[in-house]
Amino acid sequence: MTVGAVERALKMLETLSGEAEGVDLGALAERLDLPASATHRLLSTLAERGFVAQDAASGAYALTLKLALLAFRNLDQRHLPDAGQIVLDGLARATGEYCRLAVVEGENLVWIARSQGATAGLRYEPPMGSEIVLHATATGKAWLASLPEDEALRIVCARGFQGRTGPNAVDGVDALRQHLDETRRRGFALANEEGELGAVAMATTFRASPDGNAAIAGTLSVAGPTARMQPERHAAIAEALGKAAAEMAGIWPLRRRQSAAQQAPAPNGRALLQTGAQS
Known part of the structure:
Protein backbone atom coordinates (compact mmCIF):
# COMPACT_ATOMS: atom_id res chain seq x y z
CA MET A 1 0.00 0.00 0.00
CA THR A 2 1.36 3.41 -0.97
CA VAL A 3 1.74 6.35 1.40
CA GLY A 4 -1.12 8.06 -0.45
CA ALA A 5 -3.40 5.08 0.09
CA VAL A 6 -2.55 5.00 3.78
CA GLU A 7 -3.36 8.71 4.10
CA ARG A 8 -6.70 8.18 2.34
CA ALA A 9 -7.55 5.25 4.58
CA LEU A 10 -6.73 7.25 7.72
CA LYS A 11 -8.78 10.21 6.48
CA MET A 12 -11.67 7.82 5.89
CA LEU A 13 -11.44 6.49 9.45
CA GLU A 14 -11.38 10.05 10.81
CA THR A 15 -14.44 10.95 8.74
CA LEU A 16 -16.40 7.88 9.80
CA SER A 17 -15.50 8.45 13.46
CA GLY A 18 -17.99 11.33 13.57
CA GLU A 19 -20.85 9.41 11.93
CA ALA A 20 -22.67 7.14 14.37
CA GLU A 21 -25.29 6.19 11.76
CA GLY A 22 -22.75 5.65 9.00
CA VAL A 23 -22.37 7.21 5.55
CA ASP A 24 -23.34 5.83 2.16
CA LEU A 25 -20.72 5.26 -0.50
CA GLY A 26 -21.58 8.24 -2.68
CA ALA A 27 -21.62 10.76 0.17
CA LEU A 28 -18.37 9.42 1.59
CA ALA A 29 -16.64 9.60 -1.80
CA GLU A 30 -17.78 13.20 -2.18
CA ARG A 31 -16.57 14.20 1.29
CA LEU A 32 -13.19 12.56 0.70
CA ASP A 33 -12.97 13.97 -2.85
CA LEU A 34 -12.30 10.49 -4.23
CA PRO A 35 -13.82 8.47 -7.07
CA ALA A 36 -16.53 6.06 -5.92
CA SER A 37 -14.45 3.12 -7.15
CA ALA A 38 -11.41 4.10 -5.05
CA THR A 39 -13.62 4.76 -2.04
CA HIS A 40 -15.20 1.33 -2.40
CA ARG A 41 -11.79 -0.36 -2.57
CA LEU A 42 -10.67 1.35 0.63
CA LEU A 43 -13.92 0.44 2.38
CA SER A 44 -13.58 -3.17 1.28
CA THR A 45 -10.05 -3.39 2.67
CA LEU A 46 -11.06 -1.81 5.98
CA ALA A 47 -14.08 -4.12 6.18
CA GLU A 48 -11.88 -7.18 5.61
CA ARG A 49 -9.71 -6.04 8.53
CA GLY A 50 -12.75 -5.53 10.73
CA PHE A 51 -12.57 -1.74 11.04
CA VAL A 52 -15.66 -0.95 8.96
CA ALA A 53 -19.03 -2.64 8.48
CA GLN A 54 -21.87 -2.03 6.06
CA ASP A 55 -25.45 -1.88 7.29
CA ALA A 56 -27.48 -4.45 5.38
CA ALA A 57 -30.65 -2.33 5.39
CA SER A 58 -29.36 1.14 4.56
CA GLY A 59 -26.11 0.28 2.82
CA ALA A 60 -24.29 2.87 4.94
CA TYR A 61 -20.74 2.26 6.10
CA ALA A 62 -19.76 2.82 9.74
CA LEU A 63 -16.86 2.09 12.04
CA THR A 64 -16.93 -1.04 14.13
CA LEU A 65 -15.61 -1.03 17.70
CA LYS A 66 -12.24 -2.44 16.65
CA LEU A 67 -10.51 0.95 16.83
CA ALA A 68 -11.91 1.47 20.32
CA LEU A 69 -10.70 -1.98 21.31
CA LEU A 70 -7.17 -1.22 20.10
CA ALA A 71 -7.18 2.13 21.90
CA PHE A 72 -8.30 0.60 25.19
CA ARG A 73 -5.73 -2.18 24.81
CA ASN A 74 -2.98 0.41 24.37
CA GLN A 258 3.50 -1.51 37.47
CA SER A 259 3.87 -2.33 33.79
CA ALA A 260 7.37 -3.76 34.32
CA ALA A 261 6.18 -5.88 37.25
CA GLN A 262 3.31 -7.33 35.25
CA GLN A 263 5.57 -8.18 32.34
CA ALA A 264 8.37 -9.71 34.43
CA PRO A 265 8.92 -13.44 33.83
CA ALA A 266 7.83 -15.83 36.54
CA PRO A 267 10.39 -18.28 37.99
CA ASN A 268 9.33 -20.95 35.49
CA GLY A 269 9.92 -18.60 32.58
CA ARG A 270 6.26 -17.72 31.99
CA ALA A 271 4.88 -14.22 32.17
CA LEU A 272 3.05 -13.42 35.38
CA LEU A 273 -0.72 -13.24 35.04
CA GLN A 274 -2.27 -9.81 35.27
CA THR A 275 -4.87 -9.69 37.99
CA GLY A 276 -8.29 -9.05 36.51
CA ALA A 277 -7.05 -9.26 32.93
CA GLN A 278 -10.04 -11.38 31.92
CA SER A 279 -12.67 -9.35 33.76
Missing part, protein backbone atom coordinates in the same frame (compact mmCIF):
# COMPACT_ATOMS: atom_id res chain seq x y z
CA LEU A 75 -4.17 2.42 27.37
CA ASP A 76 -4.23 -0.73 29.49
CA GLN A 77 -0.66 -1.57 28.53
CA ARG A 78 0.52 1.93 29.38
CA HIS A 79 -1.47 2.09 32.65
CA LEU A 80 -2.29 5.73 32.01
CA PRO A 81 -5.89 5.92 33.29
CA ASP A 82 -5.08 3.69 36.29
CA ALA A 83 -2.28 5.99 37.37
CA GLY A 84 -4.47 9.05 37.44
CA GLN A 85 -8.02 8.01 38.25
CA ILE A 86 -7.67 8.16 42.04
CA VAL A 87 -6.24 11.68 41.87
CA LEU A 88 -8.86 12.72 39.33
CA ASP A 89 -11.70 11.40 41.50
CA GLY A 90 -10.32 13.34 44.46
CA LEU A 91 -10.19 16.52 42.38
CA ALA A 92 -13.80 16.01 41.28
CA ARG A 93 -14.94 15.57 44.88
CA ALA A 94 -13.03 18.65 46.00
CA THR A 95 -14.43 20.91 43.27
CA GLY A 96 -17.83 19.38 42.61
CA GLU A 97 -17.22 19.79 38.88
CA TYR A 98 -16.26 17.79 35.79
CA CYS A 99 -12.55 16.93 35.80
CA ARG A 100 -10.38 15.48 33.06
CA LEU A 101 -6.87 14.16 32.60
CA ALA A 102 -5.03 14.69 29.31
CA VAL A 103 -1.57 13.48 28.31
CA VAL A 104 0.98 14.96 25.94
CA GLU A 105 1.31 13.04 22.67
CA GLY A 106 3.92 14.71 20.49
CA GLU A 107 2.47 18.13 19.69
CA ASN A 108 -1.01 17.19 20.83
CA LEU A 109 -2.96 16.56 24.00
CA VAL A 110 -5.31 13.57 24.32
CA TRP A 111 -8.04 13.01 26.90
CA ILE A 112 -7.60 9.70 28.71
CA ALA A 113 -9.71 9.88 31.90
CA ARG A 114 -12.54 11.84 33.47
CA SER A 115 -14.49 12.13 36.71
CA GLN A 116 -17.80 13.88 37.31
CA GLY A 117 -18.02 15.74 40.58
CA ALA A 118 -21.38 17.46 40.06
CA THR A 119 -24.02 15.54 42.01
CA ALA A 120 -26.96 17.89 41.47
CA GLY A 121 -28.11 20.66 39.17
CA LEU A 122 -26.47 21.31 35.83
CA ARG A 123 -23.96 18.69 34.73
CA TYR A 124 -21.34 19.68 32.18
CA GLU A 125 -20.08 16.52 30.50
CA PRO A 126 -18.63 16.94 26.98
CA PRO A 127 -17.59 13.90 24.94
CA MET A 128 -14.14 12.42 25.57
CA GLY A 129 -13.61 11.85 21.87
CA SER A 130 -13.53 15.53 21.00
CA GLU A 131 -10.28 17.08 19.79
CA ILE A 132 -8.52 19.40 22.20
CA VAL A 133 -8.35 22.79 20.46
CA LEU A 134 -5.13 24.09 21.96
CA HIS A 135 -5.71 27.84 21.62
CA ALA A 136 -9.33 27.75 22.84
CA THR A 137 -9.26 25.49 25.89
CA ALA A 138 -7.85 25.83 29.39
CA THR A 139 -6.19 22.45 28.91
CA GLY A 140 -4.49 23.55 25.70
CA LYS A 141 -3.39 26.93 27.04
CA ALA A 142 -1.99 25.40 30.23
CA TRP A 143 0.27 23.15 28.15
CA LEU A 144 1.18 25.85 25.62
CA ALA A 145 2.17 28.18 28.46
CA SER A 146 4.66 25.56 29.68
CA LEU A 147 6.50 25.64 26.34
CA PRO A 148 8.92 28.25 25.03
CA GLU A 149 6.74 30.96 23.47
CA ASP A 150 8.13 30.50 19.96
CA GLU A 151 7.38 26.78 20.07
CA ALA A 152 3.85 27.30 21.40
CA LEU A 153 3.04 29.84 18.70
CA ARG A 154 4.52 27.62 15.99
CA ILE A 155 2.33 24.69 17.02
CA VAL A 156 -0.85 26.77 17.00
CA CYS A 157 -0.05 28.70 13.82
CA ALA A 158 0.69 25.46 11.96
CA ARG A 159 -2.93 24.42 12.63
CA GLY A 160 -4.50 27.83 12.36
CA PHE A 161 -6.99 29.42 14.72
CA GLN A 162 -9.68 26.95 13.76
CA GLY A 163 -11.71 24.15 15.29
CA ARG A 164 -14.92 24.01 17.27
CA THR A 165 -14.77 26.95 19.69
CA GLY A 166 -16.91 29.26 21.78
CA PRO A 167 -17.61 32.98 21.32
CA ASN A 168 -14.60 34.17 23.35
CA ALA A 169 -11.89 32.06 21.68
CA VAL A 170 -8.73 33.92 20.72
CA ASP A 171 -8.33 34.39 16.99
CA GLY A 172 -4.82 35.71 16.55
CA VAL A 173 -1.21 35.51 17.66
CA ASP A 174 -1.20 38.69 19.76
CA ALA A 175 -4.27 37.63 21.75
CA LEU A 176 -2.88 34.14 22.27
CA ARG A 177 0.46 35.53 23.45
CA GLN A 178 -1.39 37.67 26.00
CA HIS A 179 -3.42 34.68 27.24
CA LEU A 180 -0.29 32.59 27.67
CA ASP A 181 1.43 35.40 29.60
CA GLU A 182 -1.59 35.63 31.90
CA THR A 183 -1.57 31.86 32.37
CA ARG A 184 2.08 31.89 33.46
CA ARG A 185 1.45 34.74 35.92
CA ARG A 186 -1.64 33.11 37.45
CA GLY A 187 -0.20 29.60 37.58
CA PHE A 188 -3.25 28.10 35.87
CA ALA A 189 -5.10 28.50 32.57
CA LEU A 190 -8.62 29.88 32.30
CA ALA A 191 -11.07 29.55 29.41
CA ASN A 192 -14.31 31.50 29.77
CA GLU A 193 -16.68 30.41 27.01
CA GLU A 194 -13.69 29.88 24.73
CA GLY A 195 -14.08 26.16 24.18
CA GLU A 196 -17.86 26.40 23.99
CA LEU A 197 -20.76 28.62 24.94
CA GLY A 198 -21.88 28.46 28.57
CA ALA A 199 -18.81 26.69 29.96
CA VAL A 200 -15.79 27.81 31.98
CA ALA A 201 -12.69 25.70 32.52
CA MET A 202 -9.48 25.92 34.52
CA ALA A 203 -6.40 23.76 34.01
CA THR A 204 -2.83 23.18 35.06
CA THR A 205 0.03 20.96 33.96
CA PHE A 206 1.72 18.18 35.90
CA ARG A 207 5.20 16.73 35.53
CA ALA A 208 6.31 13.16 34.90
CA SER A 209 7.86 13.02 38.39
CA PRO A 210 8.21 15.23 41.48
CA ASP A 211 11.52 16.52 40.06
CA GLY A 212 10.96 20.16 39.14
CA ASN A 213 12.98 19.64 35.96
CA ALA A 214 10.94 16.63 34.78
CA ALA A 215 9.07 16.90 31.49
CA ILE A 216 5.44 17.97 31.42
CA ALA A 217 3.43 14.74 31.19
CA GLY A 218 -0.07 16.13 30.88
CA THR A 219 -2.78 18.37 32.27
CA LEU A 220 -5.59 18.32 34.80
CA SER A 221 -8.70 20.41 34.23
CA VAL A 222 -11.88 21.42 36.02
CA ALA A 223 -14.87 22.58 33.98
CA GLY A 224 -18.48 23.46 34.59
CA PRO A 225 -21.37 25.73 33.67
CA THR A 226 -20.68 29.46 33.67
CA ALA A 227 -23.31 29.97 36.36
CA ARG A 228 -21.27 27.88 38.82
CA MET A 229 -17.71 28.60 37.74
CA GLN A 230 -17.77 32.20 38.96
CA PRO A 231 -14.57 34.18 39.68
CA GLU A 232 -15.03 33.92 43.45
CA ARG A 233 -14.47 30.15 43.17
CA HIS A 234 -11.32 30.34 41.06
CA ALA A 235 -8.85 30.59 43.95
CA ALA A 236 -10.21 27.47 45.67
CA ILE A 237 -10.30 25.52 42.41
CA ALA A 238 -6.76 26.64 41.55
CA GLU A 239 -5.58 25.39 44.94
CA ALA A 240 -7.27 22.02 44.35
CA LEU A 241 -5.68 21.80 40.89
CA GLY A 242 -2.22 22.53 42.29
CA LYS A 243 -2.58 19.86 44.96
CA ALA A 244 -3.82 17.31 42.42
CA ALA A 245 -0.95 18.15 40.03
CA ALA A 246 1.59 17.49 42.81
CA GLU A 247 -0.10 14.19 43.63
CA MET A 248 -0.17 13.19 39.97
CA ALA A 249 3.54 13.91 39.58
CA GLY A 250 4.21 11.72 42.60
CA ILE A 251 2.36 8.68 41.27
CA TRP A 252 3.01 9.07 37.53
CA PRO A 253 6.30 7.09 37.56
CA LEU A 254 4.48 4.19 39.23
CA ARG A 255 2.66 3.29 36.02
CA ARG A 256 5.97 2.21 34.46
CA ARG A 257 6.92 0.14 37.49
Whole structure:
Protein backbone atom coordinates (compact mmCIF):
# COMPACT_ATOMS: atom_id res chain seq x y z
CA MET A 1 0.00 0.00 0.00
CA THR A 2 1.36 3.41 -0.97
CA VAL A 3 1.74 6.35 1.40
CA GLY A 4 -1.12 8.06 -0.45
CA ALA A 5 -3.40 5.08 0.09
CA VAL A 6 -2.55 5.00 3.78
CA GLU A 7 -3.36 8.71 4.10
CA ARG A 8 -6.70 8.18 2.34
CA ALA A 9 -7.55 5.25 4.58
CA LEU A 10 -6.73 7.25 7.72
CA LYS A 11 -8.78 10.21 6.48
CA MET A 12 -11.67 7.82 5.89
CA LEU A 13 -11.44 6.49 9.45
CA GLU A 14 -11.38 10.05 10.81
CA THR A 15 -14.44 10.95 8.74
CA LEU A 16 -16.40 7.88 9.80
CA SER A 17 -15.50 8.45 13.46
CA GLY A 18 -17.99 11.33 13.57
CA GLU A 19 -20.85 9.41 11.93
CA ALA A 20 -22.67 7.14 14.37
CA GLU A 21 -25.29 6.19 11.76
CA GLY A 22 -22.75 5.65 9.00
CA VAL A 23 -22.37 7.21 5.55
CA ASP A 24 -23.34 5.83 2.16
CA LEU A 25 -20.72 5.26 -0.50
CA GLY A 26 -21.58 8.24 -2.68
CA ALA A 27 -21.62 10.76 0.17
CA LEU A 28 -18.37 9.42 1.59
CA ALA A 29 -16.64 9.60 -1.80
CA GLU A 30 -17.78 13.20 -2.18
CA ARG A 31 -16.57 14.20 1.29
CA LEU A 32 -13.19 12.56 0.70
CA ASP A 33 -12.97 13.97 -2.85
CA LEU A 34 -12.30 10.49 -4.23
CA PRO A 35 -13.82 8.47 -7.07
CA ALA A 36 -16.53 6.06 -5.92
CA SER A 37 -14.45 3.12 -7.15
CA ALA A 38 -11.41 4.10 -5.05
CA THR A 39 -13.62 4.76 -2.04
CA HIS A 40 -15.20 1.33 -2.40
CA ARG A 41 -11.79 -0.36 -2.57
CA LEU A 42 -10.67 1.35 0.63
CA LEU A 43 -13.92 0.44 2.38
CA SER A 44 -13.58 -3.17 1.28
CA THR A 45 -10.05 -3.39 2.67
CA LEU A 46 -11.06 -1.81 5.98
CA ALA A 47 -14.08 -4.12 6.18
CA GLU A 48 -11.88 -7.18 5.61
CA ARG A 49 -9.71 -6.04 8.53
CA GLY A 50 -12.75 -5.53 10.73
CA PHE A 51 -12.57 -1.74 11.04
CA VAL A 52 -15.66 -0.95 8.96
CA ALA A 53 -19.03 -2.64 8.48
CA GLN A 54 -21.87 -2.03 6.06
CA ASP A 55 -25.45 -1.88 7.29
CA ALA A 56 -27.48 -4.45 5.38
CA ALA A 57 -30.65 -2.33 5.39
CA SER A 58 -29.36 1.14 4.56
CA GLY A 59 -26.11 0.28 2.82
CA ALA A 60 -24.29 2.87 4.94
CA TYR A 61 -20.74 2.26 6.10
CA ALA A 62 -19.76 2.82 9.74
CA LEU A 63 -16.86 2.09 12.04
CA THR A 64 -16.93 -1.04 14.13
CA LEU A 65 -15.61 -1.03 17.70
CA LYS A 66 -12.24 -2.44 16.65
CA LEU A 67 -10.51 0.95 16.83
CA ALA A 68 -11.91 1.47 20.32
CA LEU A 69 -10.70 -1.98 21.31
CA LEU A 70 -7.17 -1.22 20.10
CA ALA A 71 -7.18 2.13 21.90
CA PHE A 72 -8.30 0.60 25.19
CA ARG A 73 -5.73 -2.18 24.81
CA ASN A 74 -2.98 0.41 24.37
CA LEU A 75 -4.17 2.42 27.37
CA ASP A 76 -4.23 -0.73 29.49
CA GLN A 77 -0.66 -1.57 28.53
CA ARG A 78 0.52 1.93 29.38
CA HIS A 79 -1.47 2.09 32.65
CA LEU A 80 -2.29 5.73 32.01
CA PRO A 81 -5.89 5.92 33.29
CA ASP A 82 -5.08 3.69 36.29
CA ALA A 83 -2.28 5.99 37.37
CA GLY A 84 -4.47 9.05 37.44
CA GLN A 85 -8.02 8.01 38.25
CA ILE A 86 -7.67 8.16 42.04
CA VAL A 87 -6.24 11.68 41.87
CA LEU A 88 -8.86 12.72 39.33
CA ASP A 89 -11.70 11.40 41.50
CA GLY A 90 -10.32 13.34 44.46
CA LEU A 91 -10.19 16.52 42.38
CA ALA A 92 -13.80 16.01 41.28
CA ARG A 93 -14.94 15.57 44.88
CA ALA A 94 -13.03 18.65 46.00
CA THR A 95 -14.43 20.91 43.27
CA GLY A 96 -17.83 19.38 42.61
CA GLU A 97 -17.22 19.79 38.88
CA TYR A 98 -16.26 17.79 35.79
CA CYS A 99 -12.55 16.93 35.80
CA ARG A 100 -10.38 15.48 33.06
CA LEU A 101 -6.87 14.16 32.60
CA ALA A 102 -5.03 14.69 29.31
CA VAL A 103 -1.57 13.48 28.31
CA VAL A 104 0.98 14.96 25.94
CA GLU A 105 1.31 13.04 22.67
CA GLY A 106 3.92 14.71 20.49
CA GLU A 107 2.47 18.13 19.69
CA ASN A 108 -1.01 17.19 20.83
CA LEU A 109 -2.96 16.56 24.00
CA VAL A 110 -5.31 13.57 24.32
CA TRP A 111 -8.04 13.01 26.90
CA ILE A 112 -7.60 9.70 28.71
CA ALA A 113 -9.71 9.88 31.90
CA ARG A 114 -12.54 11.84 33.47
CA SER A 115 -14.49 12.13 36.71
CA GLN A 116 -17.80 13.88 37.31
CA GLY A 117 -18.02 15.74 40.58
CA ALA A 118 -21.38 17.46 40.06
CA THR A 119 -24.02 15.54 42.01
CA ALA A 120 -26.96 17.89 41.47
CA GLY A 121 -28.11 20.66 39.17
CA LEU A 122 -26.47 21.31 35.83
CA ARG A 123 -23.96 18.69 34.73
CA TYR A 124 -21.34 19.68 32.18
CA GLU A 125 -20.08 16.52 30.50
CA PRO A 126 -18.63 16.94 26.98
CA PRO A 127 -17.59 13.90 24.94
CA MET A 128 -14.14 12.42 25.57
CA GLY A 129 -13.61 11.85 21.87
CA SER A 130 -13.53 15.53 21.00
CA GLU A 131 -10.28 17.08 19.79
CA ILE A 132 -8.52 19.40 22.20
CA VAL A 133 -8.35 22.79 20.46
CA LEU A 134 -5.13 24.09 21.96
CA HIS A 135 -5.71 27.84 21.62
CA ALA A 136 -9.33 27.75 22.84
CA THR A 137 -9.26 25.49 25.89
CA ALA A 138 -7.85 25.83 29.39
CA THR A 139 -6.19 22.45 28.91
CA GLY A 140 -4.49 23.55 25.70
CA LYS A 141 -3.39 26.93 27.04
CA ALA A 142 -1.99 25.40 30.23
CA TRP A 143 0.27 23.15 28.15
CA LEU A 144 1.18 25.85 25.62
CA ALA A 145 2.17 28.18 28.46
CA SER A 146 4.66 25.56 29.68
CA LEU A 147 6.50 25.64 26.34
CA PRO A 148 8.92 28.25 25.03
CA GLU A 149 6.74 30.96 23.47
CA ASP A 150 8.13 30.50 19.96
CA GLU A 151 7.38 26.78 20.07
CA ALA A 152 3.85 27.30 21.40
CA LEU A 153 3.04 29.84 18.70
CA ARG A 154 4.52 27.62 15.99
CA ILE A 155 2.33 24.69 17.02
CA VAL A 156 -0.85 26.77 17.00
CA CYS A 157 -0.05 28.70 13.82
CA ALA A 158 0.69 25.46 11.96
CA ARG A 159 -2.93 24.42 12.63
CA GLY A 160 -4.50 27.83 12.36
CA PHE A 161 -6.99 29.42 14.72
CA GLN A 162 -9.68 26.95 13.76
CA GLY A 163 -11.71 24.15 15.29
CA ARG A 164 -14.92 24.01 17.27
CA THR A 165 -14.77 26.95 19.69
CA GLY A 166 -16.91 29.26 21.78
CA PRO A 167 -17.61 32.98 21.32
CA ASN A 168 -14.60 34.17 23.35
CA ALA A 169 -11.89 32.06 21.68
CA VAL A 170 -8.73 33.92 20.72
CA ASP A 171 -8.33 34.39 16.99
CA GLY A 172 -4.82 35.71 16.55
CA VAL A 173 -1.21 35.51 17.66
CA ASP A 174 -1.20 38.69 19.76
CA ALA A 175 -4.27 37.63 21.75
CA LEU A 176 -2.88 34.14 22.27
CA ARG A 177 0.46 35.53 23.45
CA GLN A 178 -1.39 37.67 26.00
CA HIS A 179 -3.42 34.68 27.24
CA LEU A 180 -0.29 32.59 27.67
CA ASP A 181 1.43 35.40 29.60
CA GLU A 182 -1.59 35.63 31.90
CA THR A 183 -1.57 31.86 32.37
CA ARG A 184 2.08 31.89 33.46
CA ARG A 185 1.45 34.74 35.92
CA ARG A 186 -1.64 33.11 37.45
CA GLY A 187 -0.20 29.60 37.58
CA PHE A 188 -3.25 28.10 35.87
CA ALA A 189 -5.10 28.50 32.57
CA LEU A 190 -8.62 29.88 32.30
CA ALA A 191 -11.07 29.55 29.41
CA ASN A 192 -14.31 31.50 29.77
CA GLU A 193 -16.68 30.41 27.01
CA GLU A 194 -13.69 29.88 24.73
CA GLY A 195 -14.08 26.16 24.18
CA GLU A 196 -17.86 26.40 23.99
CA LEU A 197 -20.76 28.62 24.94
CA GLY A 198 -21.88 28.46 28.57
CA ALA A 199 -18.81 26.69 29.96
CA VAL A 200 -15.79 27.81 31.98
CA ALA A 201 -12.69 25.70 32.52
CA MET A 202 -9.48 25.92 34.52
CA ALA A 203 -6.40 23.76 34.01
CA THR A 204 -2.83 23.18 35.06
CA THR A 205 0.03 20.96 33.96
CA PHE A 206 1.72 18.18 35.90
CA ARG A 207 5.20 16.73 35.53
CA ALA A 208 6.31 13.16 34.90
CA SER A 209 7.86 13.02 38.39
CA PRO A 210 8.21 15.23 41.48
CA ASP A 211 11.52 16.52 40.06
CA GLY A 212 10.96 20.16 39.14
CA ASN A 213 12.98 19.64 35.96
CA ALA A 214 10.94 16.63 34.78
CA ALA A 215 9.07 16.90 31.49
CA ILE A 216 5.44 17.97 31.42
CA ALA A 217 3.43 14.74 31.19
CA GLY A 218 -0.07 16.13 30.88
CA THR A 219 -2.78 18.37 32.27
CA LEU A 220 -5.59 18.32 34.80
CA SER A 221 -8.70 20.41 34.23
CA VAL A 222 -11.88 21.42 36.02
CA ALA A 223 -14.87 22.58 33.98
CA GLY A 224 -18.48 23.46 34.59
CA PRO A 225 -21.37 25.73 33.67
CA THR A 226 -20.68 29.46 33.67
CA ALA A 227 -23.31 29.97 36.36
CA ARG A 228 -21.27 27.88 38.82
CA MET A 229 -17.71 28.60 37.74
CA GLN A 230 -17.77 32.20 38.96
CA PRO A 231 -14.57 34.18 39.68
CA GLU A 232 -15.03 33.92 43.45
CA ARG A 233 -14.47 30.15 43.17
CA HIS A 234 -11.32 30.34 41.06
CA ALA A 235 -8.85 30.59 43.95
CA ALA A 236 -10.21 27.47 45.67
CA ILE A 237 -10.30 25.52 42.41
CA ALA A 238 -6.76 26.64 41.55
CA GLU A 239 -5.58 25.39 44.94
CA ALA A 240 -7.27 22.02 44.35
CA LEU A 241 -5.68 21.80 40.89
CA GLY A 242 -2.22 22.53 42.29
CA LYS A 243 -2.58 19.86 44.96
CA ALA A 244 -3.82 17.31 42.42
CA ALA A 245 -0.95 18.15 40.03
CA ALA A 246 1.59 17.49 42.81
CA GLU A 247 -0.10 14.19 43.63
CA MET A 248 -0.17 13.19 39.97
CA ALA A 249 3.54 13.91 39.58
CA GLY A 250 4.21 11.72 42.60
CA ILE A 251 2.36 8.68 41.27
CA TRP A 252 3.01 9.07 37.53
CA PRO A 253 6.30 7.09 37.56
CA LEU A 254 4.48 4.19 39.23
CA ARG A 255 2.66 3.29 36.02
CA ARG A 256 5.97 2.21 34.46
CA ARG A 257 6.92 0.14 37.49
CA GLN A 258 3.50 -1.51 37.47
CA SER A 259 3.87 -2.33 33.79
CA ALA A 260 7.37 -3.76 34.32
CA ALA A 261 6.18 -5.88 37.25
CA GLN A 262 3.31 -7.33 35.25
CA GLN A 263 5.57 -8.18 32.34
CA ALA A 264 8.37 -9.71 34.43
CA PRO A 265 8.92 -13.44 33.83
CA ALA A 266 7.83 -15.83 36.54
CA PRO A 267 10.39 -18.28 37.99
CA ASN A 268 9.33 -20.95 35.49
CA GLY A 269 9.92 -18.60 32.58
CA ARG A 270 6.26 -17.72 31.99
CA ALA A 271 4.88 -14.22 32.17
CA LEU A 272 3.05 -13.42 35.38
CA LEU A 273 -0.72 -13.24 35.04
CA GLN A 274 -2.27 -9.81 35.27
CA THR A 275 -4.87 -9.69 37.99
CA GLY A 276 -8.29 -9.05 36.51
CA ALA A 277 -7.05 -9.26 32.93
CA GLN A 278 -10.04 -11.38 31.92
CA SER A 279 -12.67 -9.35 33.76
